[in-house]
Amino acid sequence: MSSYFSLLMDKKLDEAEAYRKSNIPSKLIKFFSLTDDSSLNDVKFATLNNQKLWFATPKILNDPYEFQCMYVDRKKLKEYDYPDDVIDSFETLLSNQNTSWALVSLSGNIFDCLPMWAYYTNNYHGYCVEYDVLKPDVILKVGYEPQRIPTASIVTNLYSEFRKMVESKQATNDEVEFYATLFKQQFFLKHKSWEHEDEYRIIYPISGANGLLVDIANVGLKTSKIVAGLNCSDENKKRLNEISNVLGCGDISISKISGEKYTLLEDMGDE
Numbered sequence: 049m050s051s052y053f054s055l056l057m058d059k060k061l062d063e064a065e066a067y068r069k070s071n072i073p074s075k076l077i078k079f080f081s082l083t084d085d086s087s088l089n090d091v092k093f094a095t096l097n098n099q100k101l102w103f104a105t106p107k108i109l110n111d112p113y114e115f116q117c118m119y120v121d122r123k124k125l126k127e128y129d130y131p132d133d134v135i136d137s138f139e140t141l142l143s144n145q146n147t148s149w150a151l152v153s154l155s156g157n158i159f160d161c162l163p164m165w166a167y168y169t170n171n172y173h174g175y176c177v178e179y180d181v182l183k184p185d186v187i188l189k190v191g192y193e194p195q196r197i198p199t200a201s202i203v204t205n206l207y208s209e210f211r212k213m214v215e216s217k218q219a220t221n222d223e224v225e226f227y228a229t230l231f232k233q234q235f236f237l238k239h240k241s242w243e244h245e246d247e248y249r250i251i252y253p254i255s256g257a258n259g260l261l262v263d264i265a266n267v268g269l270k271t272s273k274i275v276a277g278l279n280c281s282d283e284n285k286k287r288l289n290e291i292s293n294v295l296g297c298g299d300i301s302i303s304k305i306s307g308e309k310y311t312l313l314e315d316m317g318d319e
Contacts (some may be wrong), residue, residue, distance in 0.1 A: 183268020
């Protein structure tokens with residue numbers, strides 16, 4: 049990420065974008081839970097079968113600091129004589145109450161990441177889906193920071209310049225893109241305690257809802273493999289296997305404990 053930001057801050061947007069895309073993995077994975085709620089399981093199976101993904105707004109995600117790695121230093125901005133309404137607008141921009149965007153989270157880990165199975169699959173009762181990445185340009189890697197980032201200097205040094213250029217009608221398309229890209233980084237920063245998830249995100253526009261289903265083809269993904277969890281029921285493994293074959297992925301893999309290491313192995317399912 050440091051190389052990407054260095055190129056970005058040097059306003060080498062084409063080079064930064066090429067570097068970013070070249071570092072997106074060719075495959076990403078996502079974990080899904082299955083519970084005793086058969087109706088909810090049916091929805092998840094249908095979503096998988098229909099090759100869709102649920103994009104959620106930040107306010108319903110499991111990290112209360114989503115889209116808030118940066119924060120507005122009101123005291124500092126007041127020292128620069130910014131009016132309250134402008135400061136309020138910055139806070140709205142950087143707040144997870146801004147629900148004009150939804151996101152889906154994917155991981156660059158291989159499927160044997162034990163903590164993620166525990167977090168997201170209801171104690172290994174669910175499954176993991178592997179996707180081929182066909183459009184790396186729509187995917188951004190999450191960066192992890194040890195502390196929240198005050199935006200006073202960013203706002204003062206960058207936004208003021210940007211506003212001045214826009215008001216004087218002297219802003220070029222490249223300059224507009226540069227500042228928009230800087231502010232967009234808010235969507236892709238999290239605290240370093242999440243670093244083990246190796247997260248990648250796709251952002252999608254939304255209006256007036258908590259989320260929406262999106263065709264994976266629209267965001268450049270293709271289902272390539274399904275892996276059932278250690279505790280996935282025989283009935284659910286059978287349903288996953290049927291869907292996997294319909295999607296042209298062949299039989300599912302079934303995870304099992306290694307006899308020698310702290311890892312999961314794959315067996316081909318025979319359901």
